[in-house]
Amino acid sequence: MATIDDVARRAGVAASTVSYVLSGKRSISPATRSRVEAAIAELGYHPHAGARALASARTQVIALMVPLPMAPGTSTLRPDVDVNVLMQFVAGIAPRARSQGYDVLLVTDDDPGAAERVWAGSTADAIIAMSVQAEDPRTEALARAKMPAILIGLPEDPHGLSCVDFDFENAGRLAVRHLAGQGHRHIVMVGPPATTFERRMSFAERIVRGMRETAASAGVKFSVVPTAARRDAVAASLAPVLDRDDRPTALVVHHEAALPSVLDVLRDRDWHIPGDISVVAVAPPSIAEQQAAPLSSIEVPAQAIGATAVDMAMAAIRGEGTSETRLVRASLTDRGSTAKPSA
Incomplete structure (x- = not known):
């Protein structure tokens, strides 16, 4: 099993630098951070969760809010919930979080109070919220959260939260x-x-x-x-x-x-x-x-958007950057299924 010293040797830095990259306690140059993160990925290094939390006061967890509402009076999902589409975003979020040494906590409650329970319970270092409504009742609670929150979606009023989505x-x-x-x-x-x-x-x-x-x-x-x-x-x-x-x-x-x-x-x-x-x-x-x-x-590009949301969350955890909205522009691939209408 790889140790922090192994990572340091692979990246050509001191063990303390690896620790700072993991904890975010000090600013590390992008080039050095990239070398350390690459070494962590190559060696499959996983810091001990207990020691990591004590050292950094961080959970190394990102809470992913994916509301999965049930049909009234049933134990099945509402028909408008497309799990396959949601999982395309998750397929971008989970691997990117893992590459940063983070786990993902899935929060499926569609109650606006779920956001407050996450940050009040200190169960995560950041929140990524999906399935955003134009007037989303969660945004106010997320804006009050004592941790970074990123929206995959674009509400009418983001309340100062960073957003990323497809245009x-x-x-x-x-x-x-x-x-x-x-x-x-x-x-x-x-x-x-x-x-x-x-x-x-x-x-x-x-x-x-x-x-x-x-x-x-x-x-x-x-x-x-x-x-x-x-x-x-x-x-x-x-x-x-x-x-x-x-x-x-x-x-x-x-x-x-x-x-x-x-x-x-x-x-x-x-x-x-x-x-x-x-x-x-x-x-x-x-x-x-x-x-x-x-x-x-x-x-x-759901996976790319999910990965970008993690990058934005990690930057916010490190205290970098400001509130922003990123929209991925659309492009159309013509495969011949459209043509001039017949007379």
Whole structure:
């Protein structure tokens, strides 16, 4: 098992420098910190938790708040909770935290008081909060917390907290500009369940705002069809718009779990992509590429955003930096699933 002296020798520094990097008690140059962190990762060094806490008064834990609300009167998650998407962010958070010598404590309570319980109980050195609402009741409590707090999301009022997220509004604008540029005059966004909009989830409101404003400027008809992920639900939700004489000529699917069902519904109608209808998916490349016909897509880089949230938390723990908002700009990968609408 590697020791602190082994790390020091590998990094070419004194053992005390390694200790300062771990505790954050002194400012260490970025170059030296990088060498020490690389040596820790290479050797698999894990400082003794008890000694580490006594020496630094730190827990070496980041609390990750991922609300997982239950459906009323049941022990199952609400249908608007997409665990697969949430885990994409966690897959970026956990490895980056581990590389910094930190563990991740999962907090799934959607009660705003959960934030206060975390910092009041000194169970973590920082908090990362996910599933942010436009008017999120947790932000005030997090702003009062006696520890750094980072939001993965962008509420209307962050209360001075640092935020990192995908630029969903820009993604919406990009999708509409791409389709309008091909001549589409009627676009529908297939979105998450209605409860997502009722809860005013920040990501959903921002992508709709970007699409609606851009569509209005371009003279394009635009509407949103919320749906559950089940195939029958998707078919029922889409039927009223697809059966119209002035049906949409393009769909933007911003509901990863429902995407296969959307494509099934189009196949049931014997509609071909992009000959009969164009489709843009807001989804990871792995999902967009694995469809029978690869889909043009806008990727939400969830793992990278999760890792960035950890970096921001670590900087705040060290007393570096100030409150900031980082938005990852969107890009569209054209895989041929959109084209000029048929006459």
